[in-house]
Amino acid sequence: MTLKAKTTITFYNGLNTIGGPMIEVAYNKSHVLFDLGEVYRPELNLPDEKYQTLVNNQLIGDVPNFYDPELTGKPLDHERWEHAAAYISHLHLDHSKAMNFLAPEIPLYAGPLTAKMLPALNEKWDFLLPAAKHEPSYTRPIIAAEYQKPIAVGDITMTVWPSDHDAYGATGLIVKTPDLAIAYTGDIRLHGYHPDWVKEFLTAAKDCDVLITEATGFSWPEEKHDENSAEFTGPKNEDELTAEFVQLQKDNPNRQITFNTYPTNVERLLRIISASPRKVVLHAARAHLLKESINQDLPYYYLPGEQKFVDLKPELAVQYEELLNDDHEFLWQAVADFEHLQKGGLYIHSNAEPLGDFDPAYQPFLQKLEKQNIAVQMLRCSGHADEKELRQIIDLVQPPTLIPVHTLHPELVENPYGNRILPKRNQTVTL
Ligand SMILES: [Zn+2]
Structure with missing residues (x-):
């Protein structure tokens, strides 16, 4: 008798911080990882940005079987994992800075604009963390994903959707395994240039079992975001x-x-x-x-x-x-x-x-x-949905399970449509 495989979602980083989400979805011998950023905490004044320093300070996740063995000293277990891929939702550093740490043989996907812009931004070698055995200006290959076209990674598919954020070419992701569908917002807002794209993505996400959403907007409950108050000046969108x-x-x-x-x-x-x-x-x-x-x-x-x-x-x-x-x-x-x-x-x-x-x-x-x-x-305009917009986003998806990440206060985000999970760092969730 063989045991039926089940999808697992493991949360390696970026849960109670603004930025740096690292989440693995695994099924049988296939697994995918998103995103590959570094949490921004300049106040730590770290002596360097080496792999081990960043892991020790929880600025990146301690994710097994994805990082370059040249950095970790640990080989990838190719027998356990026959199919692997990674994805970055957009080009902000808290979602992309560690992408050169990914093992060279694991394909990395991103939306077409992200794939084009990251090498250009890194040309002056002060953007991304450096890849082992390469010049600092080196950017590892990124495969430009075609929007809305599923990418097969063994038993898993990833579909990249155009979305809206204050990073050019930002995208969202839908991951499907034989027993689970998961939507991941990346960073998202409804008051940008393309609310129509966001709504289209969220409509597709409506069939999903799980919504993993960024919830930056819930990070400062003490601040009032009343647009009618005298303090609120400046553009609304x-x-x-x-x-x-x-x-x-x-x-x-x-x-x-x-x-x-x-x-x-x-x-x-x-x-x-x-x-x-x-x-x-x-x-x-x-x-x-x-x-x-x-x-x-x-x-x-x-x-x-x-x-x-x-x-x-x-x-x-x-x-x-x-x-x-x-x-x-x-x-x-x-x-x-x-x-x-x-x-x-x-x-x-x-x-x-x-x-x-x-x-x-x-x-x-x-x-x-x-x-x-x-x-x-x-003249400022936020890249993130505020509390009201996040509630709208959740309303559009009506997720049976909601997992808020990328926020100082995940516990403030409610799900009127079902279950809510607040995973701890390194926790694996099975549904
Ligand atoms: Zn961002």
């Missing part, structure tokens, strides 16, 4: 954010206006560029990233003494002097050299680095602008 960029340009016809955004939020930048009445000029490094990853040619400038990129078209170059002297033609990306901006100008900080108060560079950055008498306008 990405469309409003673009509109505010345009309005600021209209309201300030004769004022130097500069801005910055986060590199991985490509879509926000593209929308600003297409909607702006002024000509948008990017710092050359950002223009190069967009050329490399999505083959877009955009106007750019170099700071004095910077190395030139061969792939940027000379006819699109704007002289830095021209930008420094301008007060009406350009909206340009300022990244350094703020002491040379015009006094009385306007700078728009749109979830750019330094990101906020938790970064020691943030206050000095603001002081530098203040000293120059430059007004700072914050």
